[in-house]
Amino acid sequence: xxxxxxxxxxxxxxxxxxxxxxxxxxxxxxxxxxxxxxxxxxxxxxxxxxxxxxxxxxxxxxxxxxxxxxxxxxxxxxxxxxxxxxxxxxxxxxxxxxxxxxxxxxxxxxxxxxxxxxxxxxxxxxxxxxxxxxxxxxxxxxxxxxxxxxxxxxxxxxxxxxxxxxxxxxxxxxxxxxxxxxxxxxxxxxxxxxxxxxxxxxxxxxxxxxxxxxxxxxxxxxxxxxxxxxxxxxxxxxxxxxxxxxxxxxxxxxxxxxxxxxxxxxxxxxxxxxxxxxxxxxxxxxxxxxxxxxxxxxxxxxxxxxxxxxxxxxxxxxxxxxxxxxxxxxxxxxxxxxxxxxxxxxxxxxxxxxxxxxxxxxxxxxxxxxxxxxxxxxxxxxxxxxxxxxxxxxxxxxxxxxxxxxxxxxxxxxxxxxxxxxxxxxxxxxxxxxxxxxxxxxxxxxxxxxxxxxxxxxxxxxxxxxxxxxxxxxxxxxxxxxxxxxxxxxxxxxxxxxxxxxxxxxxxxxxxxxxxxxxxxxxxxxxxxxxxxxxxxxxx
Amino acid sequence: xxxxxxxxxxxxxxxxxxxxxxxxxxxxxxxxxxxxxxxxxxxxxxxxxxxxxxxxxxxxxxxxxxxxxxxxxx
Numbered sequence: 001x002x003x004x005x006x007x008x009x010x011x012x013x014x015x016x017x018x019x020x021x022x023x024x025x026x027x028x029x030x031x032x033x034x035x036x037x038x039x040x041x042x043x044x045x046x047x048x049x050x051x052x053x054x055x056x057x058x059x060x061x062x063x064x065x066x067x068x069x070x071x072x073x074x075x076x077x078x079x080x081x082x083x084x085x086x087x088x089x090x091x092x093x094x095x096x097x098x099x100x101x102x103x104x105x106x107x108x109x110x111x112x113x114x115x116x117x118x119x120x121x122x123x124x125x126x127x128x129x130x131x132x133x134x135x136x137x138x139x140x141x142x143x144x145x146x147x148x149x150x151x152x153x154x155x156x157x158x159x160x161x162x163x164x165x166x167x168x169x170x171x172x173x174x175x176x177x178x179x180x181x182x183x184x185x186x187x188x189x190x191x192x193x194x195x196x197x198x199x200x201x202x203x204x205x206x207x208x209x210x211x212x213x214x215x216x217x218x219x220x221x222x223x224x225x226x227x228x229x230x231x232x233x234x235x236x237x238x239x240x241x242x243x244x245x246x247x248x249x250x251x252x253x254x255x256x257x258x259x260x261x262x263x264x265x266x267x268x269x270x271x272x273x274x275x276x277x278x279x280x281x282x283x284x285x286x287x288x289x290x291x292x293x294x295x296x297x298x299x300x301x302x303x304x305x306x307x308x309x310x311x312x313x314x315x316x317x318x319x320x321x322x323x324x325x326x327x328x329x330x331x332x333x334x335x336x337x338x339x340x341x342x343x344x345x346x347x348x349x350x351x352x353x354x355x356x357x358x359x360x361x362x363x364x365x366x367x368x369x370x371x372x373x374x375x376x377x378x379x380x381x382x383x384x385x386x387x388x389x390x391x392x393x394x395x396x397x398x399x400x401x402x403x404x405x406x407x408x409x410x411x412x413x414x415x416x417x418x419x420x421x422x423x424x425x426x427x428x429x430x431x432x433x434x435x436x437x438x439x440x441x442x443x444x445x446x447x448x449x450x451x452x453x454x455x456x457x458x459x460x461x462x463x464x465x466x467x468x469x470x471x472x473x474x475x476x477x478x479x480x481x482x483x484x485x486x487x488x489x490x491x492x493x494x495x496x497x498x499x500x501x502x503x504x505x506x507x508x509x510x511x512x513x514x515x516x517x518x519x520x521x522x523x524x525x526x527x528x529x530x531x532x533x534x535x536x537x538x539x540x
Numbered sequence: 541x542x543x544x545x546x547x548x549x550x551x552x553x554x555x556x557x558x559x560x561x562x563x564x565x566x567x568x569x570x571x572x573x574x575x576x577x578x579x580x581x582x583x584x585x586x587x588x589x590x591x592x593x594x595x596x597x598x599x600x601x602x603x604x605x606x607x608x609x610x611x612x613x614x
Binding site: 368389397 | 544545546547548549552553555556557559560563564566568571575598599601602603
């Protein structure tokens with residue numbers, strides 16, 4: 001069995017290791033864990049001009065494909081980090097999912113039923129490719145010190161800094177940081193070091209994950225089966241990945257013996273039954289029990305937790321890696337503002353509030369999906385059976401059939417948001433993330449709002465629908481002006497439609513692309529007040 | 541009035557979970573009593589014998605589901 005595209009990195013000694021133990025090198029930010037979340041966060045910080053040290057206890061990536069479904073929101077984020085096109089080019093794009101019961105299709109869903117978005121609803125891409133591309137991007141940027149085989153073994157919180165003990169092949173050294181961001185995964189060492197709990201629900205059912213290599217002509221869609229003919233009484237999931245790799249998830253019974261079930265000779269007949277042939281090779285086999293749990297708080301003094309280290313979900317819904325990337329996107333700009341003194345340290349509490357809300361939502365959704373797949377009582381099994389049976393020909397029951405509710409960004413109930421003062425019918429509410437739309441430049445070239453936002457510098461940005469004189473924005477707030485005689489035009493009218501925007505309207509976007517406030521007829525005073533709130537100067 | 545089988549809940553998962561949660565911790569027999577009580581309460585709320593008759597017909601189709609497993613994945 002091949003182990004996928006393993007990339008090996010070398011350990012190299014850093015001058016910080018020469019510092020005497022009593023006077024360790026001091027950095028503003030140390031990120032622990034060079035997975036998708038830690039790498040993305042480091043890139044984001046570096047692009048904002050914030051130098052960062054990134055530590056990882058391993059020196060290779062590529063042990064199994066692991067996370068494979070990356071959401072539109074993650075792709076939009078990665079696009080701003082300079083790796084979006086590479087991910088999409090390599091990835092397998094999909095928008096359609098199908099739900100089967102037995103041999104019959106119950107329904108299909110389209111996760112991106114409208115045009116005019118730069119990014120698709122999802123791509124499937126092996127996590128090792130995503131990580132490799134992120135590592136390449138890290139190398140292009142000044143300001144990131146990526147240190148492989150640097151394992152944090154102890155952590156000491158002081159009032160003004162955190163001191164880490166770091167183990168390397170050449171022995172330990174100490175490292176001080178104003179903030180430490182723990183992106184060290186579900187089994188986070190740092191979480192244990194701060195003594196935080198990590199409570200939640202463990203699911204008894206086991207799931208077999210197999211990546212198989214084969215040439216097949218299945219369409220590029222997400223297929224989910226309840227009680228398929230090839231795997232009676234349980235569920236199955238099929239996803240396509242690049243390089244002719246297919247991800248297959250099979251639900252097993254709670255009492256299946258993991259040691260026996262993961263043997264290739266026992267997995268093979270299961271997969272052959274599903275595919276109807278035996279012409280495939282294994283890339284990766286793994287057996288999982290799922291847990292949905294989270295830390296009570298993501299901010300522990302000067303140590304901030306992100307990704308699986310902070311919260312863990314079952315994989316149905318692609319809410320693991322994607323929510324971790326949303327954490328990074330949410331944290332990066334806040335951390336930079338706190339470090340440069342333009343916002344109070346309390347701004348980080350909004351990370352805890354917003355991302356806790358998202359974690360609860362992700363846990364709720366993925367728990368419901370997992371419960372639906374593996375009912376825990378006869379009564380629940382009967383309700384599920386009824387929904388599946390009624391789902392054949394009633395619309396209401398189809399919508400109750402839960403084969404995974406796929407990751408969409410949360411709408412934050414946030415202290416940073418200014419509640420609407422005007423009457424809007426739709427649009428993008430404060431606390432929600434930027435919705436893309438097609439635009440045209442003055443010379444007629446096609447572009448997107450997401451491109452305009454990235455070009456505006458990933459700062460606070462005022463999206464203005466031109467109507468007469470422009471409002472002079474506050475200092476360091478970028479402006480995107482939309483109109484026929486402006487740099488960008490909304491020729492298709494989709495931007496105005498998606499933002500419920502008449503000429504004169506304006507949206508204040510945060511540096512992470514979330515809406516802070518919106519106005520039908522903005523005044524400079526209203527924008528100033530919304531900005532003060534969004535940067536944490538005024539806590540609502 | 542005719543029976544609506546359109547999806548009427550804004551969040552159908554919430555409704556499904558609410559019913560599931562109502563059964564949590566009940567014995568199988570008690571669960572069946574809860575279901576029966578719930579059916580009568582909802583039938584009365586609908587208050588239309590023709591709709592109820594139609595609902596019973598739709599529900600009975602679930603009993604002949606060819607894909608129904610012999611046992612749920614409990």
